[in-house]
Amino acid sequence: MPLLFPLVLSALLFAIGTYAVLARRNAVLVLMGVELMLNAVNLNLVAFDAYLRDVVHSGQVLTLFVIAVAAAEIGLGLAIVLAVFRSYGHIDADRLRALADSDAVDEQIAAEQTVGTEETAGGPVPADAAGGR
Amino acid sequence: MSPLWAVALPLLGACGVLLVPRRWARELSAAAGVVTWLAGLVVAVPQLGAAQGEAVTYATLATGAVPITLTLAVDGLAALMVLLATSVALAVLVYSVAYLREDPRYPTYAFLVLVFTAAMTTVVLADDFFVLLVGWEVMGACSYFLIGHFWERSDARAGAVKAFVMTRLGDIGLLFGIFVFGVAVGSFRISAANDAADAGDLSTTTATVAMLLVLCGVVGKSAQFPLHTWLPDAMPGPTPISALIHAATMVAAGVYLVARLLPVLDLSSVASSVLAVVAAISMLLAALFALGQDDLKRVFAWSTVSQLAYMFGALAVGGYAAGIFHLMSHGAFKALLFLCAGAVAHAVGSTSMSAMGGLWSRLPVTAATMGIGLLALAGLPPVVGFFSKDAVLGVVVDAALHGGSVTDWLLLISSAGTVLVTAAYALRAWLMVCFGTPSAAVADVEAAAHEPPWLMRGPLVVLAAVTLFGGLVLLSPQVLVDPSDPDTEFLHPEIAVTATLGVLVVIGLVYAGWRRSGRRDPAGLMPTRLREFCAREAGFDEAYDNAFARPTRRMADGVVANDRDVVEPYVRGSAFAARGMGAVLRLAQNGNVQVYLSAAVVGAVLVVVAVAAVAGVVGS
Amino acid sequence: MSAVEVLFVLLGVVAVGSALLVVTTGRLVHSALWLVVTLGALAGCYLLLAAEFVAWVQVLIYVGAVVVLLLFALMLTRAPTGPQLGETTGNRALAAVVAAAVAIVLVTTVVAGFGGVRISLDDALLGSAGSTGEAIFRFWVLPFEVLSVLLLAALVGAIALSRPVRHRSGGEGD
Numbered sequence: 001m002p003l004l005f006p007l008v009l010s011a012l013l014f015a016i017g018t019y020a021v022l023a024r025r026n027a028v029l030v031l032m033g034v035e036l037m038l039n040a041v042n043l044n045l046v047a048f049d050a051y052l053r054d055v056v057h058s059g060q061v062l063t064l065f066v067i068a069v070a071a072a073e074i075g076l077g078l079a080i081v082l083a084v085f086r087s088y089g090h091i092d093a094d095r096l097r098a099l100a101d102s103d104a105v106d107e108q109i110a111a112e113q114t115v116g117t118e119e120t121a122g123g124p125v126p127a128d129a130a131g132g133r
Numbered sequence: 134m135s136p137l138w139a140v141a142l143p144l145l146g147a148c149g150v151l152l153v154p155r156r157w158a159r160e161l162s163a164a165a166g167v168v169t170w171l172a173g174l175v176v177a178v179p180q181l182g183a184a185q186g187e188a189v190t191y192a193t194l195a196t197g198a199v200p201i202t203l204t205l206a207v208d209g210l211a212a213l214m215v216l217l218a219t220s221v222a223l224a225v226l227v228y229s230v231a232y233l234r235e236d237p238r239y240p241t242y243a244f245l246v247l248v249f250t251a252a253m254t255t256v257v258l259a260d261d262f263f264v265l266l267v268g269w270e271v272m273g274a275c276s277y278f279l280i281g282h283f284w285e286r287s288d289a290r291a292g293a294v295k296a297f298v299m300t301r302l303g304d305i306g307l308l309f310g311i312f313v314f315g316v317a318v319g320s321f322r323i324s325a326a327n328d329a330a331d332a333g334d335l336s337t338t339t340a341t342v343a344m345l346l347v348l349c350g351v352v353g354k355s356a357q358f359p360l361h362t363w364l365p366d367a368m369p370g371p372t373p374i375s376a377l378i379h380a381a382t383m384v385a386a387g388v389y390l391v392a393r394l395l396p397v398l399d400l401s402s403v404a405s406s407v408l409a410v411v412a413a414i415s416m417l418l419a420a421l422f423a424l425g426q427d428d429l430k431r432v433f434a435w436s437t438v439s440q441l442a443y444m445f446g447a448l449a450v451g452g453y454a455a456g457i458f459h460l461m462s463h464g465a466f467k468a469l470l471f472l473c474a475g476a477v478a479h480a481v482g483s484t485s486m487s488a489m490g491g492l493w494s495r496l497p498v499t500a501a502t503m504g505i506g507l508l509a510l511a512g513l514p515p516v517v518g519f520f521s522k523d524a525v526l527g528v529v530v531d532a533a534l535h536g537g538s539v540t541d542w543l544l545l546i547s548s549a550g551t552v553l554v555t556a557a558y559a560l561r562a563w564l565m566v567c568f569g570t571p572s573a574a575v576a577d578v579e580a581a582a583h584e585p586p587w588l589m590r591g592p593l594v595v596l597a598a599v600t601l602f603g604g605l606v607l608l609s610p611q612v613l614v615d616p617s618d619p620d621t622e623f624l625h626p627e628i629a630v631t632a633t634l635g636v637l638v639v640i641g642l643v644y645a646g647w648r649r650s651g652r653r654d655p656a657g658l659m660p661t662r663l664r665e666f667c668a669r670e671a672g673f674d675e676a677y678d679n680a681f682a683r684p685t686r687r688m689a690d691g692v693v694a695n696d697r698d699v700v701e702p703y704v705r706g707s708a709f710a711a712r713g714m715g716a717v718l719r720l721a722q723n724g725n726v727q728v729y730l731s732a733a734v735v736g737a738v739l740v741v742v743a744v745a746a747v748a749g750v751v752g753s
Numbered sequence: 754m755s756a757v758e759v760l761f762v763l764l765g766v767v768a769v770g771s772a773l774l775v776v777t778t779g780r781l782v783h784s785a786l787w788l789v790v791t792l793g794a795l796a797g798c799y800l801l802l803a804a805e806f807v808a809w810v811q812v813l814i815y816v817g818a819v820v821v822l823l824l825f826a827l828m829l830t831r832a833p834t835g836p837q838l839g840e841t842t843g844n845r846a847l848a849a850v851v852a853a854a855v856a857i858v859l860v861t862t863v864v865a866g867f868g869g870v871r872i873s874l875d876d877a878l879l880g881s882a883g884s885t886g887e888a889i890f891r892f893w894v895l896p897f898e899v900l901s902v903l904l905l906a907a908l909v910g911a912i913a914l915s916r917p918v919r920h921r922s923g924g925e926g927d
Contacts, residue, residue, distance in 0.1 A: 001758050003870040006802065007863040009765040013772055013791075015856035020776035022731050022848030023841045028826050029781065030727075032788050035819060036772055039795055042811075049880070050802045051872045057888040060804050060880045064889070067807075067814050068900050072907035074819055078826040079914035085830045086917065093727055094842040100724025727844050731851055738854045745862070 006047035013040035027081045027091040031074055038070045135189055136205040139176045139215060139254045143169045143222075147247035150240050159230045162243035166226035169250055173219030176258075177212035186211060188260045188324065199315045202322060206260035213457065214257035214389055217464045221381040222250040224592035225373040228472055231588035232373055232479065242282060246377065249275035253382045257389060262311040262321045265390070269307070269354070272383050273300050279378065280370035289369035299363040303353020310346030313339065323393060330396040340397050344404035347394065348411075355387030355441045358415040362673050365426075365434040368484075372475030375430060380437050380467035388444045388460050395453055406540040409449035413540075413547035416442035418671065420554035424561065424656055425667025429474050429484045432562055436510060437467055439551060443525055446544050452528030455521070458623070462521040462603055466509035469596035473503040476589055477566060480582035486562065487654065488578070490571035495582045498590055500567040502597040507563045509600050511556040511636055517603030519633075520623065522552065526632060527625035549635075556636040560643045561655050569647075757874060761801050768794035779840050781832040785823050792816050802872075804880040 013036055020033025042063045049059020085091050098105070146165025150158050180186050186208035194201040207215075226246060233239055252275060255268030274297075281293035315321045317339045318329045329335045351357070356364035367379055378384070391398065391408070398404055416439045423435035440463045447456035476499045477492065478484045493500045509518025526548060533545040571579060584590065607623050646655035656664060771790040778784050792815045799808035878884065889897055 001755075001761060001801075001872050001874060003867045003872050004864065005758065005761055005765065006798065007867060008860055009768065009798070011856060011859035011863055012769050014859060015852045016769070016772045016776055018734060018855050019845075019848050019852035022727050022734070022851060023845040024776065025840050025842050026781060026830075026832065028823055028830065028832070029776075029784055029840070031826075032775060032784060032823060035788065035815070036775065036791065039792065039815070042807075043795060043798060046799055046802050046804045046807060047872070049804065050874065051870065053876060053878055055878070056892045057878070057880060057885055058893075060807050060885055061888055061893050063804070063807050064810060064885070065893075065896060065900055067810055068904065071814055071819060072904050074822060075911045076907050076914070078822055079911040081826055082829055083914050091830050094725050094844070096726070097724030101719045101722035102724075105724075725844070727842060727848070731844060731847050734851050734855065738851070738858055741858055741862075 003047060003051050006043055010040045010044040010047070013037075013043070025092050025094060027084070027093055028078070030093060031077050031081070034077075035070065035074065038066060042066055134172075134175045136176050136207050136258050137189070137191065138172050139169070139219070139258065140205075140251050142172045143247045143251040143254070147244045147251070150243045150247065155240060158240040158243060159234075162239075162247065163226050163230055165243075165247055166223040166250075169247070170219045170223040173215045173254070176207060177215040180207045180209060180212040182209045183212070184208065185324075188322075199319060199321055201263045202261050203264055204260040204322065205255075205258040205264070206324065207258060210389070210392060210457065211257045213461060214385075215254055217385070217461055218250060218253045218257065218382050221377055221464060221468050222246065222253075224468065224472070224596060225377040228376075228475070228589050228592045229371070229373045231586045232475055233371060238282065242279070242371070245275045245278050246374075249279070249378065249383075253386065256386050260323050262314060262323060262326075265323070266304075266308065266311060269350070269386065270304065272378075272386065273297060273304070273354075276300075276367070276378050276383055279374045280367045282371055282374070283369065286369055288366070292363075292366040292369050296363040296367045299360045300353045303350045303360055306346045306349020306353075307351075310343050310350065313343040313346060317343065326394065327396045330400055335397065335400060337400055341401040341403045344394065344398050344401050345407065347390065348404065348408060351387035351390055351445075352411060355384045355445070356438050357387075357411050357442060357445065358418060359673075361415060361419065361438050362670070362677060364438055365422075365431045365670070368428070368430040368434055372430070372471055372478060375434070376468040376471035376475070379434065380471050381464035384437060384441055385460055385464060388441060388448070388456065391445065391448050392453060392456055392460075395448065395451070398448070399451060402538075405449050405451075406538065408445055409540040409544045412442040412445040412449055413544045414442075415439065416446065416551040417547045417554070420551045420558065421663075421667050422670045423558040423667075424554060424659075425664055425669075427486055427668075429477065429486050429489075429562065429566065430471070432486075432558060433467065433470050433474060436470075436555070436558070437463075439555065440467070440510075443522075443548065443551070446548060447525045447528050449544065450528055450532035450541060452525065452532075454623070455524035455528040459521040459525050462509065462517040462600070465596055465603060466506045466516070466518055466600045469502060469593065469600060470506040470510070472589070472593055472596065473499055473506060476585040476593065477503075479585050479589070481578055486565040488571075489566045490569040490579075491567070491576075492579065492582065493567040495579060496584050498584055499593065502593045503567070504563060505597045505600055507559040511559040511640075512552060513633065513636060515604060516600050517606075518600070519629075520604045520607060523625060523629045523632065524623050526552070526628050527623075530625070530628055552632055553635055553639045556639045557643050560640050561647075564644070564647050565654060757801055761798060764794045764797045764801070767791075768798070777841075779837045780834065781827050781837065781840070782824070782834055785820055785827065788823070789816055789820050792820070801874075803874060803878065806880050806882045806885040809882075 017033045017036030017038075017040060020036060021030050022033075024030050024033060045059040045063045045066070047059075049057060049063075052059070081091050084096065088096065143165065146162070146168065150162050150165065153161055186206045188204050188206035190202050190204045192203045194203070226243070229239075229242070229246070233242060236242065249272055252268045252271035256265050256272065259265035259268060277293045277297040280296055281289050283289045284293075311321065314326050317335060318326050320326075326335075330340065353360045364379060364384070368375060370379075398408070419435045419438035419442065423432045423439065426432045426435065440459070444456045444459050444463070447459065474484060477489065477496070480492070480496055480499075481489055505516060509516040512519050512522035529541075529545050529548050533541040537545070570576075643655050646658045649655075650658060656667075659667075768791050771787045771794065774787040775784050775791060778787065792811065796808040796811045796816075799805070799811060
């Protein structure tokens, strides 16, 4: 089999994963894009392992490690997504702008500081700037 | 005794007054005055009439070019001035104990008076120009502080600043004159300058330039035309200060300096003429202004300007002895007059002459001593003022009649006129203060008036006695005489008789005018234009304000506006620009993670492409 | 073209197609399901490349655990199940361009580097469970242990992140 087949397939999957990460609104869909990218990498590793006939199977072993790391990563990523959902009530990537640097955010931070540290339990705090951009 | 004691003792007294508890400050200051006076006696009396005093050099300061020596010398002139200064200072300090009894700022006041006395003795004892300059400037500083003693009053603050600025203006000329002397003579010693002048080592041009520059300082310090406007405005200061500084000593320092440098002045006819013209203008103008004033102290202030011009007139024609004699006698009777004004103000509560009248009955001693002082001012026998005025007139007439130039004649006419006007305003003052029936409101105030305490009356009496019997000094005139010219005549019978007759005529006219005006103000009978001219002091203050003060203030406003409107916007603009740039850059931080990631990926792709291109270029 | 190659191309087309559907579909749950198809196709590719243990693990972990996790997340975040027209942001134009650029760069690099190279699958070492296990525990045991620590850290972190926020004054949540 030409080595190009798996490599090109891997490259295409990687590009598609990139598109998903950059273009999808729901945070879970973004994480799916990340999974696609990681799978593309795995395919690349396996292809080279077959090509190079590695004795210690380093390609396949690294693939296994990547799978484990991906699993850990998605666990944590989804925990964060759930936390964000708990705080903000949604997980739209383009609406989560609390870390922006703008006058509106500055005023909001100042207002929060004067109000004091009041923590609400559970309920969503709509603290993000209006969407757009 | 080393002449330094006459400088050091008042300074020690000054420090002591500040350090002791407040309740002993008055007594200590009076004691310091006594000690200073005694030190002055010891230093001065042996040297009266001496030609050259021995100079004592305390230190030499190397300057790289002409050295400055800290030298004091006591000769006849210095001795007379020391006596004058310390005696008037003693009288003033004793007087102040009672006059400023309630004043909480007494320790500072006494400190400044004693420092001033030390500075005055420094000036008269100095044999080095820079030592003289130091004393000169310290006197100016003390004068500033003392005029502004009642600094709650805005006229006191303004007067202090005006006095300081105008005298300082003149002092610039003085400083450059000192430089000229130093360069021309090769030394800053005053005796060296005089010796060079006597020996003919000083060219006429140098002498002219040097003397004209020195005259700038003298004109400022002694309040002559054109720097004459500060002296009447210095009157808001306490009356003893007016007596000490602005009558007897500081303003007399200018006369002293000219007398000291007389050998140099004689070399330069230009400088002498300039001095004569300045004196002529000042004496008549000031006398006329005195005639139009309502405030008693202002009358005396203008009178001081006029009498100082008299002394300068004498010195300008080379009459050393006449000038010095008048300086001493004026010091005595003008101090007396100012202290009387203080006593009257103490009794009545104001120095406005229209708020007085008929005080003869309530304040007999004060009125009598004031009468003696005014008699001396007008120049009638037998008081010392008559003799000194006669001496000055004699010298001036002599100079004019024996090959006199235009300026000498001008001086003569001016002096003659001044004698008459002086008599007029002297009598006017006495009549308005001591006689006549006051208005009802004033009468109420005066009902409570009483003689001042003896601590104030004492100096008045002593000074009156000196004025009355001071003419006896002419029995042994070598005290006053310039040793190089021992045959000076002091009495000129024809001039004396003519002057006295003129004065009596004027007195008659003024008295008649007083009766005509209902025993109020004889000046009310003057033609209105003339009256206004005198009362407004010919508008000199307004003219100076327009010519100098206003443009300066406008310039200052312009600078402020420039800073605020031109420079400040640049500063603020740079901050604004930085903020603006930050706001623009901030637009990239919109919080959208996907935008950030896109940018990162684009960057990575570009880097890869660039690397590939470079590798491709390098590899091929 | 041998059978393996044909099969590989087919599986590749399926994988790319379903991946495209994953990233473009408007229904969120469908997206997760298409991801299953993609991952399954990739497992098939692994098998063709003589990596059977990896294929097995891929199905077990990715399809079995990760996708389930994603579905749970979609459920817990109340993901709408109907067709969503706004599931891609306004960033998609730039994202498309960037993705295309990435694809071009990668494909070009790969083609330039490995243009005519062939894998000889006949001599390929089979990645059976036994040989893979042997390789791990003989040559890769330290990374393996570190990985287990990593998994522990991820576990603890996920639990910590999932706890509700506590009140200062004490109260609800534990």
